[in-house]
Amino acid sequence: MARVLIIEDDKNIAGLEKDYLEINDFKTKIIGEGIAGLKEALSGNYDLVIVDLMLPGIDGFDICKKIRDKLEIPIIIVSARTEDIDKVRGLGLGADDYMTKPFSPSELIARVKNQLARYERLLGKSKESSLIEINGITINKDSRKVWVNGVEKSFTTTEFDLLLFFSSNPDIVHSKAILFDRIWGEDDFGDIATVAVHVQKVRKKIEKDPANPKIIETIWGFGYRFNKY
Structure with a gap:
């Protein structure tokens, strides 16, 4: 629209x-x-x-x-x-x-x-291709801005990249290793544990109840899944 x-x-x-x-x-x-x-x-x-x-x-x-x-x-x-x-x-x-x-x-x-x-x-x-609208979240890929239920939220570069990857690939389980490779890159010398930290930061901005997430779900033993509903 x-x-x-x-x-x-x-x-x-x-x-x-x-x-x-x-x-x-x-x-x-x-x-x-x-x-x-x-x-x-x-x-x-x-x-x-x-x-x-x-x-x-x-x-x-x-x-x-x-x-x-x-x-x-x-x-x-x-x-x-x-x-x-x-x-x-x-x-x-x-x-x-x-x-x-x-x-x-x-x-x-x-x-x-x-x-x-x-x-x-x-x-x-189409100009609409620059927008992703999912679960009440609107992501403008060109301006790198995010709105949750109509309210603009501030995201760091890494948080935005993580949310964009999740929302572009919904209903798929992604391991921490895959997320680290896609967002931080194989040449990054950081700790893979940073994935969980950034997932939690994104949840706090998009979930109604970050302690019981419905959008970015933890799949124990596998990784995370961005649920589209």
Whole structure:
């Protein structure tokens, strides 16, 4: 399911955009201020950004430029400014499309879908392939971020690599030796006991009850299994 960020200070317009996007199976979030909107856009959590030009904080032109400096996701400007110079400037700063207010909600949805499809074609793969969603856990392989039941959790590099390996290979029992080789590498001179330590750290971040884990299960005498349910 594609995720869309709406940066718009007009609550009525933002609400209309959100309603129509969610009816069409998009996940959405609204930010009503420029600086906070830019920060959220740069989080790497979204597949597309819809931005107004006239915003408190910083304007939509600056937001487009700063997003495009960091990310290649589609950007659609939706603005009451109808002058050609604004359209040219917005598109020149990295926006992929420009719609003027008032607009048809159905046209907005069509343009969102078109930009996402175009972006996927340019990538040569589906953007969804960068995400793993399993057991209430969402893993973004590109940004290396993790959310558990919608709440972002902080993972070290090794913890992330371990969780990514488990979630990419569910319902398979992995020995400590295999995990050590895959995560730490055969050239690492560490102790294989570190596997159990890091498994416990990951459990504390993803399990409801780490003392009685249901997701990363210990298979005594064999290793660990990441259960998919």
